Amino acid sequence: MNNTNKGSLVAERTLKALMLFSKKKYLSVAEIATSLEISLPAAYRLVETLNNTGFIKREQSKEYSLDAPNILQLYNMVQQDLREVARPIIRKLAMEIRESVYLSIVHSDNSYYSFIEGEDSPSQVKWSENIGSAYLLSTGTAGKTHLAYIIKDFNDSEKDAFISKLELKPYTENSLVTVEKLKKSLEKILEDGYCYTNSEHLYGVVGISVPIFNFQRTSVVAVLSVFMPDSHFDESELKNYVAPLTAGANEIGNSIP
Incomplete structure (x- = not known):
């Protein structure tokens, strides 16, 4: 897979991950992995990226939710x-x-x-x-x-x-x-x-x-x-x-x- 196709796949997964929160307010990494049909390590990397860029935040329950300002x-x-x-x-x-x-x-x-x-x-x-x-x-x-x-x-x-x-x-x-x-x-x-x-x-x-x-x-x-x-x-x-x-x-x- 070339870098362009790889980048498109990552972008698509990222958008799909954000859209999951339109159906459920709180999601665990495992739920995201299952919904996107990706491995747990891949889901952790995706969640870490969204968390670091301020689009989602970690709750005390260790689940994640959308971060309001961004x-x-x-x-x-x-x-x-x-x-x-x-x-x-x-x-x-x-x-x-x-x-x-x-x-x-x-x-x-x-x-x-x-x-x-x-x-x-x-x-x-x-x-x-x-x-x-x-x-x-x-x-x-x-x-x-x-x-x-x-x-x-x-x-x-x-x-x-x-x-x-x-x-x-x-x-x-x-x-x-x-x-x-x-x-x-x-x-x-x-x-x-x-x-x-x-x-x-x-x-x-x-x-x-x-x-x-x-x-x-x-x-x-x-x-x-x-x-x-x-x-x-x-x-x-x-x-x-x-x-x-x-x-x-x-x-x-x-x-x-």
């Missing part, structure tokens, strides 16, 4: 890249469908989400969202889309437990305020590949959202949404919004790691 810095760099990639695509979409288009991400505690980029409709009558404001994960079309993919692989009891911890507020008469109703709505999002709401969070506002997958399509990194006054919307035209929105989400996802 991971947060890396996270902020990725989010900036995400915004830069998405900005021209969002602008093009807003002009094409003549409605407001926004990009949102979930906070690290999986309880709230925020819009981090957007472009308002060129029309005089439009709906605008607040960039940076935090919203409950159970709220609105974007929040429900994030939530659907967060709990996608949970079993029923895990889904019930997760949703039960969320605050289900009755913003309008269309709001979903029971665990069962919200679960059915989330199942439909996963089945359809998009979320559509009308006056569920705010009266007179229609929202349509689609997930943005990473390049490998292994995880949802953000959600792309269109918002409009219900006076602009005809439900028979729903797919005419979903199609360009999905194409835009794919274009963004294919341009980020």
